[in-house]
Amino acid sequence: MADTTTGTSATARLDPDVRKLGIVIVVGAVTATLDMTMVAVVLADLTRAFRAPVTTVQWVSTAYLLAIATVIPATGRLVERFGTRAMWLFALSAFLVGSALCGLAWSVGSLIAFRALQGVGGGMIVPLSIMIMIRAVEPGQRGRVMALVAMPAQVAPIMGPLIGGMIVDSGSWRWIFYVNVPICLFALVLAWRRIPGDAPSAAGGRWLDVTGLALLAPALALTDYGLSAGARRLPLLAGGIVLLAVFTARSLRSRDVAPLLNLRLFTHRPFSAASMLNFLSRLSIFGVVILVPLYFQEVRGYSALRAGLLLAPQSLGTALALPYVGRLTDRIGARPVVLAGIALSMLSALTFTQVNAHTNEVVIGVALLVWGTGVAAVAVPVSAAAYEELAPTDIPGATSAIMTVQTVGASVGAATLAAILQSRLAHHRDAPATAFADTFWWVLGFTALTLIPALLLPLRRAAAVQARP
Incomplete structure (x- = not known):
């Protein structure tokens, strides 16, 4: 009977109430995912507005990421104690208040502090959206639901820089944050009406x-x-x-x-290799997200909107590669696909090391397209390999640990590469393009380091795993 039910649920249309719930969740989740990418094109404006160096202003991104890394492991425990609906309303409220305060910031220090508050809400939104939707459907329908939940993450890298550029060019950087307020208010009203109440699952049990x-x-x-x-x-x-x-x-x-984190999972070789690779790859990926818009604005003198448009090839490369990367991983295993992705990323990073004040935009666009393809070829297989041979009871803890490692890697990448760029800018005062080229050599080095954990990934075909008794 169970098999029949599962098969039926896999082919049946999603219940209308589930689709409405999905819309409610997407409206709430899109604010956090778009905000992270919109801020990338406003850093140059913030350095001028607050007369602060890049090493200080990059903390507008780093503080947000650190807050996310801190609250992700705590989210599961808080849900057990208070329920998903209560925590979803809290996360949206924290993000709303943090956004409003960011728009009112009077100094770079106050903006950094308010971004941390915003990150507390933003860090909870993604895991909560997954928990709410997974609980709303039968196992056979989870694939379609997860595709719906992942929509904001797929759209944000493309739309975020464009929307952010338009806002900054037509108004003030403060509207990057103010725009979240009406969206969050609308999401709160929808959530209050549509998300069903649920009782805490750990009354008197495990606590934070x-x-x-x-x-x-x-x-x-x-x-x-x-x-x-x-x-x-x-x-x-x-x-x-x-x-x-x-x-x-x-x-x-x-x-x-x-x-808070189940560190014993790191004794499992596939998981530890995937975690190390996640950390190092996010370090270089987020570095590029910060460096490229700054290069366009500080060296080429482009507007925020034009810089956002020129970032589109990276997201396009990732979007085009994702379906093929998944199939290749299923056919030949994670390690060869990841190694190919690292090779593409290194080739792209090598191109960036040669940039100057007059580098052809087509060359940069192709390099970003290749970089985005490499990112997809690394991210998908690593996500699959991390869970190999883990017990089902370890999956929630593994998810928290992986998301934390990724976020910490991104924050370390932002801090480290901003410090390197600031140092090179001081050394090449009259040649800022050279400073950026020098910094991209570090990106190339960090990308090369990912080869070490990549060689520790499992080398076996998916079919072989399924055939194992």
């Missing part, structure tokens, strides 16, 4: 590891700040590393409270 959270948040912040500030802030970097070590030791030894 508050001590682990108190260690992880400052550990990540101090480590990132130490990396971005260079030798002048080595004590802060050391402090961050010490706190990370304490967090790790406590998580591995904890018995009374479920740890």
